[in-house]
Amino acid sequence: MKTVGLRTYSVSPAEFPLELEVTAVRLPANRAIVGHARVSKDGVLLERLVPTIVEDPTALAVRFKIPLPANPPASFDITQTVDCWFSDNCPPDARYHFVIKSKNGDESTTTVRVPTLNPGAANLAFRVG
């Protein structure tokens, strides 16, 4: 897995499934809401993958996987939106820390900081091929 742009990653099919962990920092609870993974080719939506979320309230973390779609084309894109909700009185350095791991151990991170207006969105894009 290589980072090829802002929150944009190049992934080979052999690196699936991708494992994602979102951890809330300086917040009372993890309130990250994970959207469906959208599989598309040339801008045309092919499939939606419903994520299975594993919550770990003690660690303020949520974990989920992005599997390789069934019958995938030779090259395609997967995009996923994660909405991160913050408390009204959270400190200025409250944040959600994302860790993205591929099957071969590559790892990438990104951060969602306190937004002016809830939720703080993160759009992740994976270019597969």
Add this chain to the structure above:
Amino acid sequence: MKATLVVLCLALSPALSVAQETSVLALEIGRLARSPDGDDDLIVELRDNLWKVVYLSAGQAEVAEILTFRRADVQAGAGSGASGTTSAVLNPLLPAIFGVAFEDGAITRSVSGSTISLKVAPAGLICASRPLAAAAVARRDEEACKTLWRRVGVTASFDTKRGEKSPKLEDLQTLNNQFASLTVRAEVLNLRTATGRRYIGTFQSQFTSWKEKAAAFVAIERDTPEVVKAQALVEERLLALVKQPDWKGKAVDKRADEIKAIIKGAAALVTVPDAQATRVRDAWLAALRADRALQNAVANAPVLTAEYAFERPDLATEPLGTVVPEGIRPPSLHSARAIYAQGLTRTSLDFTANVSLSWFSDVRPGMSGSFRDFKAGINGTFRLRDLSNYGAPALSFAALYMYLHQEPLGLGLVEFNDAEVNEPGHIGVFQAKLELPTANNAMRIPLSFTYSNRTELINETDVRGQIGISFNLDALFVDKK
């Protein structure tokens, strides 16, 4: 005339809309503008939240609805027992690290005194001694100080007017005279700081409701192909902007203006069908309302605090009845108090109730036992709407009943130090108080009106207004990023 008005409105509305658009990304724009290196993470958060500008270019009334409440329940002023205080009923929460309060000056003819109070959370200070932990402790960050003692606070008060000794007492130590009281307070229950599994369990119904609506919102396809194109444009242009040779040398305001221009330019290229915009805004608003309900539930959760106070009166400058001769210190006073606070869900009203009992440390000839007084009070605080960059003003009403069993012997009755009560009996007090915040909530200005009806004791009705200034030094420890 009518046609002229229509034309005028058409001409003005786009400008108004554009002016409001980027305000929904104010924090994000500010962070990037302050970044001399143009951090990629700061650019991408603008790209990924561009949809807010797109969907709020119309429908600004909905934006106004998401204004939220801040907590207004950290009290930095002196306790209700100190002279010159503006507090009738104590608040159950102590500043997390260190609060210094100075209140002075009654606005009526009597100046009752000046009290400096030092409030310390011992565990907070210990944890704050670690590098980088001070700001986290000031924010009441549970992770910053994992110890049972973090909920214990100690307050020491010194009355500066005691240093103004009469010539008869000039041989006595000033510092010793100024010491007024020592209070130890412990938060027995505080659900407002619940985290993790406890947070979800405590606020389960509101959390579940919010989660359902937030999930429905994220499921809506808000990033239409046009929005995606605009996002790509924002990313490209912002990356180019921060790579310009003169980026580092530009003033922050100039950078912010250029960022706003890029965002406005990209958003202006997007046309969203009304039905799509309505669907997004409705779902967003529903999630925001549910989020507000959750935040209110947290802010209104119960807090129970137990308190013990030791108060040392000043040396008597004149005889106190037949018990304390001139130049002798009256007996010290012990007080036990329970303070309970709870808000009403779906409102901005926070109730606080106090019950306390006081007794003297020793019984001297002429005293009718050690029991001194009983007090019960209730306070209702309305958290008003946030003032941008200032915090929320708080309007409170308090009622207090006291029964004084015997002469107070030098300490006076807590709310009326300028109208000392020396005769036993029943006393009623009513207080209205407005606390105005200042920038970043670092200082709050309380304005209070107090009414006491105790005519059976002093044959008069006393009305006193008080202005005080409180400093919450916690705010100074919170770092800005």
